[in-house]
């Protein structure tokens with residue numbers, strides 16, 4: 001028997017002005033996208049920006065529905081749109097911001113399990129770690145690769 005410890009790694013920035021310029025742009029766009037989310041049921045707005053290898057920048061936000069499970073998170077809205085428009089073009093980075101209506105400051109954006117799994121699939125397609133930027137009103141976390149959010153994940157190789 002052996003106890004194994006896995007580590008995750010990220011860099012914490014104290015604000016938007018501390019971020020590298022490229023990341024700053026992605027976060028600013030995610031904040032704008034969050035404002036346009038459709039979240040009448042949860043009151044929790046989320047925005048995501050996806051940077052692609054061809055330079056395209058795609059934004060998305062959460063889309064809720066009266067039939068709750070029919071809604072979709074911001075991350076998957078953006079990633080699926082990106083893949084639909086630019087199939088196989090590598091995803092280089094994703095930035096995620098949240099707005100908790102009537103409750104500021106906002107917490108660090110923490111993608112749900114399903115969104116982590118979807119990010120992982122696009123990371124496999126890209127063949128390189130995706131830069132993941134998790135925004136909040138007082139600090140911003142930047143990590144390199146989905147292993148920092150979803151260790152021991154299910155992969156398409158597992159289907160073989």
Ligand code: THU
Nearest residue numbers: 042044046062073074110111112
């Ligand atoms: N949501 C996202 O869009 N992304 C996340 O990472 C977590 C949750 C959305 C789904 C739903 O519209 C609302 O936030 C509350 O769960």
